[in-house]
Amino acid sequence: MVFITDFNEGDMISNVYLCKNKQTGTTKSGKTYYNLELVDKTGSIAGKVWELTNAIGHFEAKNFIKIDGQVTSFNNELQLNIKKIRIADEGEYVEADYMPCTKKDIEQMYKDLMALVESLDKDYYKVLLKKFFAEDPAFVKEFKNHSAAKSIHHGYIGGLLEHSLAVAKMCDYYTTYYPVLNRDLLITAALLHDIGKVYEISKFPENDYTDAGQLLGHIVMGTMMIRDKINTIDNFPAKA
Template identity: 30%
Template sequence: MAKRSLFGDSQDDNSAGEIRPLSELAPGDQADCFALLSEKQRAETRDGKPYYRCQFRDLNRRVSSMIWNDSSWFEVCEEQWQPGDYFRIRCRYQENRYGPQIDIMQIRPVNDEDREHGFEPGDFLPQSRFDTAGMYDELCSIVRDNINDEPLRQLVLTILDDNREQVCEFPAASRNHHAYRSGFLEHVLSVTKTALYLADKYREYYATLDPPLSKDLTIAGAVLHDIGKMQELSAQPHGADYTASGRLIGHILLGRDIVRDYARDVEGLDPEVQLRLEHIIVSHQNLPEWGSPIAPHTPEALLVHYADDIDAKFQMMAFALGESMTDDAEFTSRNNPLRRSIFRGRGETASAE
């Protein structure tokens, strides 16, 4: 029985023209796939020749493809391909120490007729595995149940309510961690729950601390530490892009400004409480090279920093371990935000109880 390929030619059952999900290909497989261009970076070889490093993906796999300057695709890649565009690709799939790769044989933008072959844009949008409405309600409940300072509680809940759509839909980043729909909310809720645990633990450990560790401020800072990303990022089908203010100012200062703007309308908010909250936001990344102009100088800021850092890094490691691998390799590739190979262990050992 013959199959119709994506490019209009008739193919036998075992030929390269078979339509298959990109994420189901094994090394050496050749097939026709739908893919979203998620990233395009221009670079140069050692002898100065330009090329593009492109990232294509479906919902469950991200692959790289090098478009060299002598490739038949170079000119159209340079002039027409944009991140967020969908393509039909005939390719050969490979894996190496740099991660999943494809060699492109044919490629063109998708069109309306491709829906007859199973193309659906919504199938390419990764999202949190958790229920969005449930996460939002849980976050608000934590605020209501744990922030006793009424003006501070009002400030946090008002910011969440006024920005609910973005809070619920935005990714947490353009890449690296929680870079998918509702990733921002998933990350913030996780950071807040960790910060709540740490605040309770260290309030008990250091009961005579003077001034006492503020659980109110720790929770408020955890909830709002990344709120500037509502202005730093712009959600797109292929992920998140940076806005002009995101590139020129950054989410740390944008977040501090958001808190200041809302604080003006909150009657009775203590100026020192506001100052301490602003400090948590501007110091939560700890180091200048990570984006913070100042390191944590209060107990609350220190807890929020580490709650944020562990949540982001653990998600990076979990994502790397969760990537589909077609062999029993002991280590993942280094193609992850941590830039290290993660040890999986031998199959029989790793699965043993």
Template identity: 35%
Template structure:
């Protein structure tokens, strides 16, 4: 049954969430333009290809008539009011639009951006409880300076952890940071060689630069700072700003924290200017990667619309993923299509 909700356009019916779109239905409503492309058919006629979305997902849309005229009316990141017909293309719901114009009413952008399913205030409380276990006075003071910085924390609780891969929704950075901190807490006792407080502090600080790297409105995207510098460099700069206001912060400790931020991607090809060069930095890279990939792959499986037991071929991981839990003795074969070599590329 189709579900309608409170987003309403002028004279239009209530908005239908993307996740509730059904085939062969006339729809109308407000949607965020995530991607806008203009093209030409084989016959030489212009057409408009759009990716529209709300907080429940994305849907492809096409304009075949008046494409050039309508394309001039709006930009990516804006809300448009549409009318159209849903259809199925390659087993995916797609829209063919018969009407399109910029939205004439002010809307809450939170309705159009996906957000964490977690409770943000509760996650923040849980994070603070973990960080309160730190007894090193220098680390404790440094972390408190970040937690007491209201502009920083407002952004920290809202921005995603990434644009396209893991925790790619509002509140994602907080959720990811909490996940990595929990892994730090649970991992350290297994290895007496590790400094558990340094690892936990690094887990909290490793992605702070994403507060400046990513922006949420009108849609999730990179800021100019993010594109030019990246969150590793931005994070070190933010760390240095806090350290300068602290008295007698140990130089060696500051150097190690900076290295943990710069090296937490692990490899040059993944964006780190330095590879991890001490135990806590190496451990941080591993637990960060674990949390990111588990959530990223879970998201791929959850959002996959392919029929059957396997997802569509995932280009990022160069493989299919098996959906569902263990269900007995069923023998599930690889789907026909692109074969994967399990040794070709490790995570």
């Protein structure tokens, strides 16, 4: 496997990559070409198919494709000039090589998150957080494996957990210097502030905005999720 991050101008590439996007264009002379975005776990690169010959087999976005081409440079950015394409056969690739993932241990981060939950003083905050992070296995699975964004930050598997935990830990740190801060409220808010992203952004390999994400956004959806959980908790205070 030759990863995208290791490409150099002039390299001849014959390997499998995930086609994240495929667009058809037309040159000024009327010739059809393909503009592709190819990805693996190390990054992405533009792929250009200028000649739609018999060597370019049928494929669609989200397919794993075997490509043959050369790394070139355009406007100081590397791209692939592709001559051959076919859909990759099963066994020619390992999916994990094409999904960007946190470098941190997901299970250890989850344990650290639950330790923060257990450290809270007010029971109603603990109950609320456990409704999400202990009693809802489907949500926990999504939260552990979701990205925190399409591209801006933590846009990889485990990114949502990594980001939320980091924010919560920073809030915990601030409360050691400023005792006036409401530690329980800050940590609870930090852990829940981005939970709507499990519905705003689709899973890999797409990792793109869903219809609900476009229409509502993660803040609105997250607020609705928190409201629904709070409604199942007896005597949750209106002002915590």
